[in-house]
Amino acid sequence: MHLLVLGAGVVGVTTAWFLQAQGHQVTVVDRQPQSGLETSYANGGQISVSHAEPWANPAAPLKVLKWLSQPEAPLLFRPGLDPYQWRWALSFLGQCTSSKAAHNIRQMVNLGTYSRAQLQALRKNIALEYDQLDKGILHFYTNPKEFEAALEPARIMRELGCDRQVVEADRAVELEPALKPIHHRIAGATYTSEDESGDARKFTQALAERCREAGVEFLYGTEVLGFEKVGDRILGVQALSEGKHHTLRADSYVLSLGSFSAVLARPLGLFLNIYPAKGYSITVPVKNEEAAFKVSLTDDEFKLVYSRLGDRIRVAGTAELGGYSRTLNGTRCRAIVRRAAELMPDAAHWEQAAFWTGLRPTTPSNVPYIGKSPFSNLYLNTGHGTLGWTHSCGSAAALADIVSGQKPEVDFAFSGL
Template identity: 45%
Template sequence: MKIAVLGAGVIGVTSAWYLAKAGHEVTVIDRQAGPALETSFANAGEVSFGYCSPWAAPGIPKKAIKWLMMEHAPLILRPKMDAAMLRWLTRMLRNCTAERYAINKSRMLRLADYSRTSLAELRRDTNIEYDQRMKGTLQLFRTREQLDASLKDQKALKEDGIAYEVLDPEGCIRMEPALAHAREKIVGGLLTPNDETGDCFKFTNGLAERAEARGVRFAYGRTIQGLRVEGGRCLGVETDRGFEAADAVVVALGSYSPLLVKPFGIDLPVYPVKGYSLTIPIVDEARAPESTVMDESYKIAITRLGNRIRVGGMAEISGFTNDLAEARRRTLEHSVTDLFPGGDVKQASFWSGLRPMTPDGTPVIGPTKIAGLFLNTGHGTLGWTMSSGSGRLLADLVSGRTADIDARDLAVARYGRA
């Protein structure tokens, strides 16, 4: 089949790779000049198959009120007259129950574990390099309350067969020796040893090169104007450089995906939640992280990427804005210098990206009510983590093959009338 993949971020490129591997003729269309130049450009760098939880969880509404009052808040809400924002927030609050959390986390872990095996196979097949490390994720708790609250995550990890280990402060320091200077600030940690780290930008560009060698065509610098749908079937995509006919179209446009499919009656509840990152050169190896540490107090990930530290996190609900707020930079600097002062923050590059979030945390992967139109979007903070499994799964669904994992509850149909 002739397939158009819309979007050249990590989700679009992995989709294209697996579709080409399945024997399809693939074209990737993106408005940027190259791959991974938007949300995939400078994310936190963690590939966290075990640290994989919905943001909608019991107790979150109460915590959110407290967070909004903090100087270094993990959540920032900038309300505006935006019906889509209000609908998304309402749907998210409905998912903040123990029952919904368990269902959503199980879905996410299923896809994340599939991504773990898929990424390992992809790496073995391609010898791709992207500053990768396989040393796990350490979720770091500064308070006993945080440690006790992790019991629900431990239960879910155990039920899904995901390896984990609960650590005392000394155990945390054994995993991350640079934490020795911050011993008095730590009460414990939750280690998911099979997690990885890596530079998503390097990975996406490396995979795009390999996909192009397989025959994938990349059409950069094209603005997508709309889909052409006739008789209930998608025939292709309209761009500022003309019409691109296709037997199937895959929408992997992140936060912009709902805008493209809304005219055809598809209610895709994906909303942009802005995250920030710093990329910091390391000047003292002994005071830098070995892998990824998730600072639970601020919901900030601190990750080792070669000779750099990537610090990423926060959730700012402010619509389609990409401004760089200095207050957010101060929060990132506070977290990393408090735990790992081995980088030169004065030389750091500051960045923001729009994460495509669903209200239940689970991405949307699969067919729509329009024949030939597929979605692969809504991965939130876990696009890098879930990319390989999502692309592989999407390729199976487009090809009409039986997928390796159950995908029925990942499609947009789970939202009812959508």
């Protein structure tokens, strides 16, 4: 079967890889000149099954209200006139119950554990290099209330097979000596030894090259404008490249265009409850090897993640729900630098921070759309939010099984099944 994969981010490229591995002919389409140049470009770098607590939880509504007046808030809702933004927000509130949060944790842990195993097998089979480290992820808490709130989600994750162990401050510093200067401020921590980190852009571009060697065709500089359809079938994709309009045709299609998936699906009468959550990151050179961390870190109070990428440090986080603009907000950029420099002043040249922002395709539940659509030859692999890097290999492997008429090997509520 010939499949057209729309999107060459980490999700689209992994989808192409697993589809071609099952014998399909694959073409990947993206408006950028290379793979991995949008949301995959400078994300937090974590393969974090332990980051499975959804934003929508019983404590979220009061926090969001409090954060409305704080320009540096971890999750900032900027209300506008977009009805899809408000529909998303109402759906988000509907997910903020204990039962729904527990259900969503189960979905994300199951997919994350499966995806991490798929990534590890892929790396072993084709020897990809992307500044990867397999030293685990340490969530640390400088606010006792935040630590107490993390205990129940961590317990649920352990029951589901994600070994997120609760540890005291002494053990946290033993695991990552770079935290020694703030030992007295750590209220508690959790550690997941099997989690990993790595550069998502390097991974995506390296895997895209392996895809090309395996026969996958890439159409870069090609913007997807919409679909042609008849009945319940997609006939083609309207595209623009080098100033010319044309139609791309295949047997089936996979929608993996991140936050723009929802926009493209609407003219089909297909509603995907995905809204962009603008995230920020900084990348800085290591200053002092002894003061720089090796274990990937999560500062849960400030919703920031820290990954060591070779001789660079990446710090990423915060979410801004205010439309599709990718304009950098200087206040939020400076807040990341200030917090990182406060915690580990000697680790990096913080004054040399390179700033980046990207649009995370977020669903109210944080659970992505993976599987069939109402159209017989259109498949979905989109809406991964902050966990696109974490879930990419698993969602791609599962979707390849679905396309091939096989049952995926993971317990997950797939779309259309």
